[in-house]
Amino acid sequence: MGPGQPAQRRLPVWRLSLLIVGVSCLVSGVATLRNDPDWSGWLAGAVGLGLLAWLADADQRWVEGRQRAHAPPSVPERPTQGQGRSQA
Numbered sequence: 356m357g358p359g360q361p362a363q364r365r366l367p368v369w370r371l372s373l374l375i376v377g378v379s380c381l382v383s384g385v386a387t388l389r390n391d392p393d394w395s396g397w398l399a400g401a402v403g404l405g406l407l408a409w410l411a412d413a414d415q416r417w418v419e420g421r422q423r424a425h426a427p428p429s430v431p432e433r434p435t436q437g438q439g440r441s442q443a
Contacts, residue, residue, distance in 0.1 A: 370410060370413075370414075373406055373409075373410055374406075374407070374410060376403075376406060377402075377403045377404075377405075377406030377407040377410065378403065378407070379403070380399045380400070380402045380403030380406065381399075381400055381403030381404060381407065382403070383399050383403075384396045384397065384398070384399030384400030384401070384402075384403055385400060387399060388400065
């Protein structure tokens, strides 16, 4: 990869597994609700949506952490007149 191109990252096995489980729970929940509106369909759909939401949140936190880690250090602001030390 050349400079300026974003780094590709591989999806860890555990995240891929949870993604597959989340999607399959959501699909089976919807299929169950279409055939027989029962509590098991709602439960499977809720578990699927919960897993997918958790994965999205974890991925967003990972991206933000990487951005903070590679950001240049911030320069503290210098106190302006009236801030900082009092002039007596």
